Amino acid sequence: MNFTFLNDTYGESVVLAMGGGVVGCLFGFFAQRSRFCLRAAVIEFWHRQFGEKLSVWLLTFATAVIAIQSLIVVGALDVSSARQLATRGSLSGALIGGLLFGAGMVMTRGCASRLLVLSATGNLRALLSGLIFAVTAQSSLSGALSPWRERLSAMWTVDAGPSRDVLALLGWTHTTGLWIGVLWLLAALYFTTRTTQRTWMWLGGIGTGLSVALAWWWSFQVAHASFEVVPLQGITFSGPSADWLMRVIAPNPPGLNFDFGLLPGVFLGAFVSAWWGRELTLEGFKDGYSMRRYIGGAVLMGFGAMLAGGCAVGAGVTGGAIFALTAWLALAGMWMGAGLMDRWLDAPPRSAPMLVQP
Template identity: 65%
Template sequence: MTIATLIENNGEKYVLAVSGLMVGLMFGFFAQRSKFCLRAATLEFWHRSYGEKISVWLLTFSSAVIGVQVLILMGHMDSAVTRQISATGSLSGAILGGLLFGSGMILTRGCASRLLILSANGNLRALLSGLIFAVTAQASLGGVLAPWRETISGWWTVDGGQSRDLLALVGLGPWGGLVFGLIWCAAALYFSLRSGWGLWKWVGGIGTGLAVAAAWAMTYAVSKNSFEVVSVQGLTFSGPSAEWLMRVLASPAPEIGFNFGMLPGVFLGSMVGAWVGKDFVLEGFKDGYSMRRYIAGAILMGFGAMLAGGCAVGAGITGGAIFALTAWLALAGMWVGAGITDRLVDSPAQVVTSTQPTPTHKAP
């Protein structure tokens, strides 16, 4: 059955919702099994311990880039119609938002997608942090924090079109993007061999990246076969988190669409992954300091994500895979913000005596 037939029989919004559910299940399961986490990857990078976490992130990122560029070359995707390329962007928002988001994910010990995945595994710290992230994201989108976001975003803007397309700016097309993805895949292979072979590291990392490409493919297919105006969107967690918050709190609720199915799909996919790996464990806060740390981090991530135009997945991988300029700036900001915050907040606690073992950073 074709997409056009599905749309004719069920309507665009329900086709999008089911598509979102399928992509979410795929992303949630593979991200849980591979322990995909940008925060863990940045810690390995800044501590020069290049191991499993950075190899998983590189596998995910390169798979998303390769998948999206192949879709473009085959005519199943057009990055020029996406919001990250076609609309006016904010360079100041991308840079400062990325820095804030990177700082926040260190404090909460996980980015937005990781918090949702850990919540499905019984982590109550991640659940509370995720709720605060959603509230802050909505406040930044249309609430009390919106004027701040709009002011910062207006400091330095860039026109939509080729000015936001990195491949166009450097004179390369989809073939150049594909080559770039293959280079990053080679880097992932190198770090994977250094850290040791792991089935779920490879299958999960690649599967997580392909879920990002699948989101682009499905929403683009619906937009091409619909008589209605349908936005082509990728996988992200800041906007959908705010949308689901309003769906619970407000009436009338936002319209059903891709995000309606995606967020629950990620949660359910992660639950299945936890069941397969026997990873479900109830966890809470150990003390008041930990709670304050997580709350502060969630607020920074919520505001930073809406300022940057997406979270670690939405801007970092989804936007990065189509080579949106602002997405790459936001991603760089996340890595830098994470490194600075780890240095200022966590590194002083790592000072040990000669009789104490050196602690290691581990992803939650």
């Protein structure tokens, strides 16, 4: 594909938006088919029920790592200028934000990407939660919650460059990163032996991971073929959600970029997948408690994602696959926060003590 021709003909912003739409469609389709969800994987892990949901997440993550590191090794991708590596980061923000995001995704029963995918299938709970997530993310970025985000982020920071790169910190090469991805894939293979429904688990998990790699590759190719400064972008849902909110309500909305096409693409891909699988159905809240739970979780996710520098996909997979230190910390925080919140909210009650007969 000739990106120089595309840039000259349509302009970089349009080419990025087109790429976002294509990548989004692929991500939405495969994520809906495979039921890709970090929250579900974490629940299986903490409950020691290593099954399909954990296998799908591991397949996605392993595929993304292998594909991205392979592209870097062969010289088809350079992520050194990516935001997750090239700017000053916050270790405190990554860890605290990850904990909050993990707790929130248990409350809403889905991470940010899962909420968007479920919205496309007719889940009104996910739609409302997604809207609140977007409002909170925008407030955390430049609104009433931004001072809190800035204070927490400033507690423990890390310099840009090698200090944010796990591979560089350990003295490893991208070839080593590739082999780490292979190890993750072997772990995914092991857990797939515990499941029976494997076709879409495999296709969906691998397809979702490849779409993450495709996002990095597309934005790099546009930037490489341009005389202008074009930032590298991967798949994430916190920033794009806030941007789309401003496009709807602000007098001077953000312009065209990769994120412009991403969210509509994910929605369309998930809708097509659900329609094809005959899974379109309207779902709402059952009671007031459920509604409060989802709203509270969406607020925690919106603030946590902006504090951590990304959502479960943006930090957990997109940033984790390029071995950004803050992304791995955020991902660890998400697993911990989700496990603790699940234990608090959804753990089955302990059996009542047996009565001793007189």
